[in-house]
Every structure is written in C-alpha cells, then in structure tokens.
Amino acid sequence: MKQAPFIAVEGPIGAGKTTLASMLAEELSLPVIKExxxxxxxxxxFYQNMDDWSFQLEMFFLCNRYKQLKDTVTEYIDRGKPVISDYHIYKNLIFSDRTLQGNERGKYRQIYHVLTDDLPKPNIIIYIRAELDTLLKRIAKRGRSFEEGIDHSYLQQLIEDYDAAMASLAEQEPSTPIITIDGNAVDFVENKEQFEAISSRIKELM
Ligand SMILES: Nc1ncnc2c1ncn2[C@@H]1O[C@H](COP(=O)(O)OP(=O)(O)OP(=O)(O)O)[C@@H](O)[C@H]1O
Ligand SMILES: Nc1nc(=O)c2ncn([C@H]3C[C@H](O)[C@@H](CO)O3)c2[nH]1
Known part of the structure; x- marks a missing residue:
C-alpha cells in the first residue's frame, strides 16, 4: 500500500517552518507535529558554549525526534492518515555535521542510522530557503532569549548546509518531491495568494 502523505517543512533556523506547517495544517485539516x-x-x-554542549544537545534532539517519529508512525502513518510536521528527522544530520567533530560525529551518525533507518520518512518535503538577513529579522522578531547572540557565521553555514542537504536528499530519494520556497520573496504570512499557491501545490501531491 502507498504510504499516507507525510509532509515535512524544513529550512534553517527561523525560516518559518512552524508558521507554515501550522497554516497548512489548518488549511488542509491535518494534524500537525511540532518540535x-x-x-x-x-x-x-549550547548557544553559550557550542564546543562543550553540542554532543548532549544533538543527542537530546535525536532522542526526542526519534520518539516523536515513532509515535507519528503508529498514530498516523500506519493507519493511512496524512500528517504534517515542522521538521524532517534528517535535520539531525545537518546540524550534527556542523556542530560535532571527529569521533563524536561518527558515533552520532551511527546512532542516527540505527534509530531511524527502518522508520518511514516524510514523502513530501517543503523547503523554505532564506538569506541571512531574513533569518536574522525573523529570529529577532520571535525574540527567544537563547538566540539573542546567535553567531552569524554559524547561521550562514547552516544556510549552505541546508542547500547541500536538500540536494543530497533529492538524490537519495528521487521519488520524494521537494517544494522549494524562496522565503525572502514569498510571504505566506501576509500574502494570502502566495499561501494559497503553496497549499494548492501540496493538495495536488496528496
Ligand atoms: N513569511 C513570513 N513573514 C514574516 N514573518 C514570518 C514569516 N514566517 C515566519 N515569520 C515569523 O518569523 C519568526 C520565526 O518563524 P518560525 O518560528 O515559524 O520559524 P522556524 O523555522 O519554525 O524556527 P526554528 O528553526 O527555530 O524552529 C516568527 O516570529 C514568525 O511569526
Ligand atoms: N544544534 C542543533 N541541532 C538540532 O538538531 C537543532 N534543531 C533545532 N535547533 C535549534 C534552532 C533553534 O535555535 C532552536 C529551535 O528550533 O533549536 C537545533 N540546534
């Protein structure tokens, strides 16, 4: 049987993933899984001292997402029910490749694969690309205290890592459509037509 639509919204920090996933969930009457x-x-x-805290943080994200993914599969995917999530579990590798070094990176990768290789993955991906300026504005607008001093070069590297990762996912899973949104130009929050254009593309794929 074909897997039920499992939609993931992805993009770098502050791109608008939670915002778009929530809007689409409402428009399409779908349950939404949020980080x-x-x-x-x-x-x-971690934001105060990345070298000291990255392994603990990445493991924490991985364990939480693994649990959420298992629950999503049991509750929705195995029952043929569509669902939307504001992240893709693959983001663990995007971040950990950036924050972990040497031995720890290798160990983390192994654990990631052991935990996730046999689980269903999103089969529709929405990728919000955005430039550094846009992300900084949105991060400031949201005003989370721990992101106040976020390193601009870390964010810029993540923007590039995301581009590379999406290209790699497209190669690994050619049957999974990736809808790329230019988050600098497309304003799905203020512009109703632009939001409807995104939701119609998703409807066509479901
Ligand atoms: N298209 C948009 N135009 C203007 N503001 C936006 C837009 N999309 C999101 N925002 C605002 O930007 C901030 C960040 O959005 P959001 O929390 O959805 O990002 P995110 O990608 O889920 O972040 P994170 O990576 O931290 O999980 C929020 O204050 C949100 O209201
Ligand atoms: N290092 C690291 N690894 C992750 O897997 C990860 N996922 C999200 N984040 C950061 C982005 C936002 O600041 C904040 C909320 O999304 O947490 C991460 N940071």
Missing part, C-alpha cells in the same frame, strides 16, 4: 523547544535543557548552554 518541542521550550523544554530543552541544553539549548541555552
């Missing part, structure tokens, strides 16, 4: 941010015990420490 848990507030209860993360390592995120503050």
């Amino acid at each position: 848990i941010v507030e209860e993360n015990p390592f995120i503050d420490k």
Whole structure:
C-alpha cells in the first residue's frame, strides 16, 4: 500500500517552518507535529558554549525526534492518515555535521542510522530557503532569549548546509518531491495568494 502523505517543512533556523506547517495544517485539516523547544535543557548552554554542549544537545534532539517519529508512525502513518510536521528527522544530520567533530560525529551518525533507518520518512518535503538577513529579522522578531547572540557565521553555514542537504536528499530519494520556497520573496504570512499557491501545490501531491 502507498504510504499516507507525510509532509515535512524544513529550512534553517527561523525560516518559518512552524508558521507554515501550522497554516497548512489548518488549511488542509491535518494534524500537525511540532518540535518541542521550550523544554530543552541544553539549548541555552549550547548557544553559550557550542564546543562543550553540542554532543548532549544533538543527542537530546535525536532522542526526542526519534520518539516523536515513532509515535507519528503508529498514530498516523500506519493507519493511512496524512500528517504534517515542522521538521524532517534528517535535520539531525545537518546540524550534527556542523556542530560535532571527529569521533563524536561518527558515533552520532551511527546512532542516527540505527534509530531511524527502518522508520518511514516524510514523502513530501517543503523547503523554505532564506538569506541571512531574513533569518536574522525573523529570529529577532520571535525574540527567544537563547538566540539573542546567535553567531552569524554559524547561521550562514547552516544556510549552505541546508542547500547541500536538500540536494543530497533529492538524490537519495528521487521519488520524494521537494517544494522549494524562496522565503525572502514569498510571504505566506501576509500574502494570502502566495499561501494559497503553496497549499494548492501540496493538495495536488496528496
Ligand atoms: N513569511 C513570513 N513573514 C514574516 N514573518 C514570518 C514569516 N514566517 C515566519 N515569520 C515569523 O518569523 C519568526 C520565526 O518563524 P518560525 O518560528 O515559524 O520559524 P522556524 O523555522 O519554525 O524556527 P526554528 O528553526 O527555530 O524552529 C516568527 O516570529 C514568525 O511569526
Ligand atoms: N544544534 C542543533 N541541532 C538540532 O538538531 C537543532 N534543531 C533545532 N535547533 C535549534 C534552532 C533553534 O535555535 C532552536 C529551535 O528550533 O533549536 C537545533 N540546534
């Protein structure tokens, strides 16, 4: 049987993933799975000292997302019910390749594959690309204290890592459509027509 639509919204920090996933969930009457941010015990420490805290933080994200993915599969995918998520589990590798070094990066990759290789993955991806200026404005607008001093070069590297990762996902899974949105030019929040254009493309794919 064909897998039920499992839509993931992706993009670098502050691109608008949660915003767009929530809007689409409402428009398409879909359940939405959102990343848990507030209860993360390592995120503050990580932004203060990335070298010391990256392994703990990446493992925390991985364990949480693994649990959420398993629950999503049991509750929705295995029952043929469509669902939308404000992230793709693959983002663990995007971030960990950037924040972890040497031995720890290798160990983390192995654990990632052991945990996730046999689980269903999103089969429709929406990728919001955005430039550094746009991301900085949105991060400031949201005003999370731990992101106040976010390193601009870290963000810029993540923008590039995301481009490379989406190209790599497209090669690994050619049957999974990736809808790329130019987050600098397309304003799905203020511009109703632009939002409707995105939601119609998703409807066609479902
Ligand atoms: N198209 C847009 N135009 C203007 N503001 C936007 C737009 N999209 C999102 N925002 C605002 O930018 C901020 C960040 O958006 P959001 O939290 O959805 O990003 P995110 O990609 O989910 O972030 P994170 O990577 O941290 O999970 C929010 O304040 C949101 O209201
Ligand atoms: N290092 C690291 N690894 C991840 O897997 C990851 N996922 C999200 N984030 C950061 C982005 C926002 O600041 C904040 C909320 O999304 O957490 C991450 N940081």
